[in-house]
Structure formats: structure tokens, C-alpha cells
């Protein structure tokens with residue numbers, strides 16, 4: 035690798051990368067949502083949902099927590115409320131990841147039942163797993179490994195519903211479910227009700243990742259200590275964290291899923307990219323994965339997150355390769371997967 039050449043977008047695209055914090059419904063491109071919408075509109079001219087390309091105009095990325103969560107319920111979930119649309123959207127998200135140079139993807143989703151269209155949680159999950167299997171069966175896609183994390187929505191999920199989701203995750207491990215996540219609107223819900231279900235997930239060998247301190251409201255010490263007491267393997271966002279909690283995270287060497295564009299555009303942090311806490315965590319001894327969170331909203335694929343790390347934090351080509359290499363330590367996939375990714379990075383270094 036020519037280490038003195040400046041970092042450019044073709045370098046960050048070609049760099050083998052992992053993506054471990056991407057919400058399926060938030061990762062669907064506007065064009066793909068538009069195509070789903072157009073099909074529904076052609077079938078039913080009275081279909082009451084507006085065109086996603088108008089509701090989410092090109093270039094719009096300023097979704098704050100006040101507007102963000104509504105777009106799922108009012109638009110995306112209305113479009114992906116049948117299994118064909120869900121499969122179409124999933125396939126498109128996988129293709130875009132592969133084309134961006136992602137070589138290992140843990141996609142996450144809340145397995146949602148849709149009573150209005152008679153879809154059960156099991157059918158929802160089965161459709162996604164079948165789509166992943168179909169994607170993987172194409173030899174042209176062999177460079178991308180895909181796994182799934184099942185997420186629990188903290189504002190809308192009772193303890194018994196969370197148990198159902200964890201049981202689904204356990205029974206689908208063989209098909210590529212590798213972990214569980216706690217997500218959803220950080221201003222809602224009591225996280226302590228999930229203690230037992232997360233212990234159950236861990237006892238069955240699933241990885242545990244938690245949205246952590248995304249907002250001041252979800253950055254209260256009691257909540258953070260409760261979340262850490264669930265013994266997570268990884269944390270997402272880690273924004274509003276008191277110093278002693280940061281020290282504990284470092285002591286445990288937890289994997290950090292950092293989403294720069296999301297945090298800046300959604301105003302989850304104060305200031306711009308230079309103020310992002312990647313600047314703090316990169317000097318600590320925790321593996322970091324630069325992730326997109328919801329590329330459909332924030333329009334910054336993983337390769338661009340690496341570009342931002344170069345632009346705003348001065349990482350050169352070697353720094354970016356090392357960042358990607360260290361992120362491999364935090365995947366929920368097997369040692370074989372880690373080996374595959376490390377070899378890809380070695381090969382990249384010798385050829386780029």
C-alpha cells in the first residue's frame with residue numbers, strides 16, 4: 035500500500051470494512067422506497083402514502099429525534115408492510131453494502147408483527163433470513179458475509195414480548211442470528227425490565243449490544259449502570275457518558291459502534307464532526323466500528339464514515355486500515371470470520 039498517498043473516496047470504498055450498527059428499515063435508500071411506493075400506487079391508486087422521494091427529498095439529512103422516529107411509523111413501515119416489499123428492501127440494502135466495500139455486515143431489525151396485514155413476527159424474520167440466504171447464494175456476493183441482530187424497541191416492548199424476540203433469536207442462530215440489541219426512542223421506556231431476557235440471550239451464546247447514552251435523558255447514571263450490569267459486549271453511540279462510566283467501558287474493552295453522520299445530523303452531539311466523540315474514543319483501548327446507523331436518512335455509507343475520519347481527525351491510509359483491522363475484534367461472528375477479514379485486510383494492504 036502506498037501509505038503517503040492521500041485518502042480519497044476510492045480508497046475508503048475499496049478498504050474492506052465491517053458494518054455492525056445498521057437498522058434495516060433506516061438503511062433502505064430513498065430510491066428503493068420510491069420503487070416500493072410506485073408498485074403499491076400502481077396496484078392501488080388510492081394508496082394514501084406520499085412518494086418517499088418527495089417526503090424525503092434528495093439531500094435532506096437533518097432528521098432530529100423529534101422527526102426521525104415518526105418517519106418509520108408514518109412512511110417506511112407503511113411501505114414495507116408486506117413480505118414482498120420487505121424482501122425487496124432487504125435485498126437492496128445488502129447490495130448497497132456490498133457495493134460500498136462492506137465485507138462483513140450485522141444488520142439489525144425489530145421483528146415486527148403487522149396485525150393489519152396479518153404478518154407474524156416469525157414470518158417477518160423468516161422473510162429477512164430467506165432473503166439473506168438468497169443473496170448469499172449468488173457467487174457474485176461471496177465477499178460479503180451477512181448476519182442478523184434482533185432488536186428490542188425500548189419504548190414499545192413489554193418484557194414478555196422481549197422474551198419472544200430473544201427466543202426467536204435463539205431458535206434462529208443456525209440461520210445467522212448472532213445477537214440482540216436494545217434500541218428505540220431513547221427518551222422512552224424503562225430498560226431495567228429487560229435484565230432477565232438479556233441474561234437469557236447471553237446464556238444461549240448470543241452477542242449483546244445496547245444503545246447507550248444517545249441523549250442526555252438516556253445518559254442518566256442509573257440507566258447506564260443498569261445497562262452495564264447486563265454485561266453487554268458492545269455499545270452503540272456512547273455519547274452522554276460520565277467520566278467514571280467511560281473508565282469502566284475502557285476497563286472492559288467494550289466494542290464501540292460510533293455513528294458520526296447520524297450523531298451530527300440528528301444533533302445528538304453539540305457541534306460538528308470535529309466535536310464528535312470519535313476524537314475521544316480513538317485514543318482509548320476499545321475497538322471502534324464506524325457505522326451508518328440509518329444510511330437511508332443520513333446518506334453517508336460506511337466508506338464515507340471512513341472518509342470523515344480521515345478529513346476531520348487526520349487519519350491516513352495506515353490509520354484507516356488499522357481502525358478497520360481493530361474493529362474486526364468486536365464482531366459477533368466466528369473466529370473463522372475474523373480470520374477471513376484479517377486476511378482480506380492484509381491482501382488489501384499489499385495490493386492497494
Ligand SMILES: CNc1ncnc2c1ncn2[C@@H]1O[C@H](COP(=O)(O)O)[C@@H](O)[C@H]1O
Pocket residue numbers: 057058059060106142143144145185187217218219220245248296300327328
Ligand atoms: C438515532 N438512531 C437510533 N436510535 C435508536 N433506535 C433507532 C435508531 N435508528 C433506528 N432505530 C430503531 O430501529 C427501527 C428501524 O429499524 P427496523 O424497523 O427495526 O428494521 C426504528 O423504529 C427504531 O426503533
